[in-house]
Amino acid sequence: MFNSNARWDRSLPDSVEEKSCPVEVFVHFSKGRLVPVSFSLNENKYTVQRINYSWSERRGRSVIHFFSVSDTSDTYQLSFNSETFAWRMFLHE
Amino acid sequence: MNKRIIHLDMDAFFASVEQAVHPEYKGKPLIVGSRPGKYNTVVAACSYEAKASGVTSGMSARQAFRLCPEAVFVPADSSKYIYTSDKILEMIRDMCLRGERASIDEFFLDMSGDNPAQSLEAAMCIKQRIHQRFHITGSIGIAPTRVLAKMAAKAQKPDGLMILEEKDISGFLKDKPVEKVPGIGPALCEQLHLLSVFTCGDLGELSLDFLTGKFGKAGSWLWGIRRCEEPYEIKYWDEPALPPKSVSHSYTLEKEIRTRALLEMWIRLLSEMVGYRLRKDNLEAKGIQLYLRDNDIILSRQKKFYSPTFDSGEIYKRASLILDSFCLSRFKVKALGVCASYLSSAECMYLFEQDKKRYNVISAIDKINDRFGDWSIFPAVLTQEASHRPIS
Numbered sequence: 001m002f003n004s005n006a007r008w009d010r011s012l013p014d015s016v017e018e019k020s021c022p023v024e025v026f027v028h029f030s031k032g033r034l035v036p037v038s039f040s041l042n043e044n045k046y047t048v049q050r051i052n053y054s055w056s057e058r059r060g061r062s063v064i065h066f067f068s069v070s071d072t073s074d075t076y077q078l079s080f081n082s083e084t085f086a087w088r089m090f091l092h093e
Numbered sequence: 094m095n096k097r098i099i100h101l102d103m104d105a106f107f108a109s110v111e112q113a114v115h116p117e118y119k120g121k122p123l124i125v126g127s128r129p130g131k132y133n134t135v136v137a138a139c140s141y142e143a144k145a146s147g148v149t150s151g152m153s154a155r156q157a158f159r160l161c162p163e164a165v166f167v168p169a170d171s172s173k174y175i176y177t178s179d180k181i182l183e184m185i186r187d188m189c190l191r192g193e194r195a196s197i198d199e200f201f202l203d204m205s206g207d208n209p210a211q212s213l214e215a216a217m218c219i220k221q222r223i224h225q226r227f228h229i230t231g232s233i234g235i236a237p238t239r240v241l242a243k244m245a246a247k248a249q250k251p252d253g254l255m256i257l258e259e260k261d262i263s264g265f266l267k268d269k270p271v272e273k274v275p276g277i278g279p280a281l282c283e284q285l286h287l288l289s290v291f292t293c294g295d296l297g298e299l300s301l302d303f304l305t306g307k308f309g310k311a312g313s314w315l316w317g318i319r320r321c322e323e324p325y326e327i328k329y330w331d332e333p334a335l336p337p338k339s340v341s342h343s344y345t346l347e348k349e350i351r352t353r354a355l356l357e358m359w360i361r362l363l364s365e366m367v368g369y370r371l372r373k374d375n376l377e378a379k380g381i382q383l384y385l386r387d388n389d390i391i392l393s394r395q396k397k398f399y400s401p402t403f404d405s406g407e408i409y410k411r412a413s414l415i416l417d418s419f420c421l422s423r424f425k426v427k428a429l430g431v432c433a434s435y436l437s438s439a440e441c442m443y444l445f446e447q448d449k450k451r452y453n454v455i456s457a458i459d460k461i462n463d464r465f466g467d468w469s470i471f472p473a474v475l476t477q478e479a480s481h482r483p484i485s
Binding site (some may be wrong): 059 | 114116117124156172173176177227228448462463464465466467469
């Protein structure tokens with residue numbers, strides 16, 4: 001039987017450090033869900049048109065919530081750390 | 094009671110999730126497993142568009158790039174796939190269905206006792222809910238046994254649904270090559286070909302006595318395929334799981350290892366991972382196996398020790414003893430693995446003070462990592478620069 005806790009490949013030494021930067025996100029809390037509405041980066045404001053996908057991962061006592069979102073032209077990946085309440089945006093390599 | 098199994102097999106699972114995360118990749122050939130421009134790993138999964146160019150899972154990324162240079166390469170991110178798999182399981186459990194999660198993207202559901210219409214309704218509901226929530230698809234096979242349900246799901250990929258009633262089974266299997274049956278691997282297939290058995294129809298002609306005489310237990314399983322008999326029972330997810338027989342971690346490297354220090358570092362890392370899982374399951378192991386693979390050669394040895402352990406440092410020492418017994422001149426390690434076996438429940442009783450202290454240190458390290466995340470604290474040897482000491 002598959003055990004989802006048995007995988008630990010994130011911690012391998014050649015895994016590449018995630019490149020991300022802090023970002024300011026405006027969110028809507030609805031029915032226990034966290035919904036990013038817009039975000040600001042380098043004085044530019046982006047309005048979320050669509051949440052493509054969302055997923056979570058536990059890292060120690062923190063739960064990191066990830067969102068793949070699109071505005072009118074591009075796709076972005078945001079994360080929210082439930083422990084520090086910090087939002088980050090992932091940068092493309 | 095009529096036995097009926099639903100097999101849900103997600104279509105190109107990792108690739109479909111990546112396409113859902115990156116809608117700009119939808120409809121394009123996508124290969125999961127490598128970063129763009131780095132082709133030293135293997136293909137973990139690929140989209141149907143990449144499959145059309147001949148790319149398959151397990152193929153080297155370099156070969157995949159040659160076959161499909163226009164493909165988008167993305168590194169595998171297991172957290173997304175595990176999360177999605179967990180949510181699919183949650184969704185199925187919410188429908189009050191029982192079954193087994195066979196792998197990250199495969200589920201067997203026991204629908205015995207239900208009529209075909211109820212099974213069909215449940216299957217369609219599962220497909221619809223998955224698509225609504227994740228924008229990905231899965232194929233479903235419904236049949237009296239696991240192996241037939243799996244074959245039915247595969248026959249209708251992607252986004253398919255096939256019901257195999259007992260009366261249709263002979264026709265369905267008649268011309269199917271034996272290598273298409275899940276569980277018939279290359280070695281068994283070769284033996285069957287030597288007996289002029291090429292299709293499941295040919296297989297169905299052979300008697301139980303003949304097959305068990307030739308293949309033992311596997312023979313009785315082969316005989317039962319067409320007759321809807323199989324020796325496997327579903328391991329329900331709501332029943333306590335049997336304790337594992339072994340705990341292992343292995344890894345295929347991006348670049349081959351040529352230095353002893355780097356190889357030791359990898360063995361230590363895998364030993365840490367194995368030790369952590371043993372401790373989580375309250376187990377300890379007497380047997381340690383080390384596995385190294387060059388392109389063509391595999392070195393593997395298992396050794397049973399007198400005292401059981403769950404200490405990652407001790408597992409590493411034992412694996413190092415096995416490493417010393419290998420002749421590694423000119424051996425370039427492409428993949429390696431550490432496996433703990435001969436498992437028993439951990440006693441945690443110590444005669445000597447130093448052993449108790451060691452146990453306390455290990456427990457403290459685990460607590461820190463559980464609280465602050467994996468690898469918040471880890472052996473310093475894993476940060477050392479690899480020396481250029483020859484591998485042998």
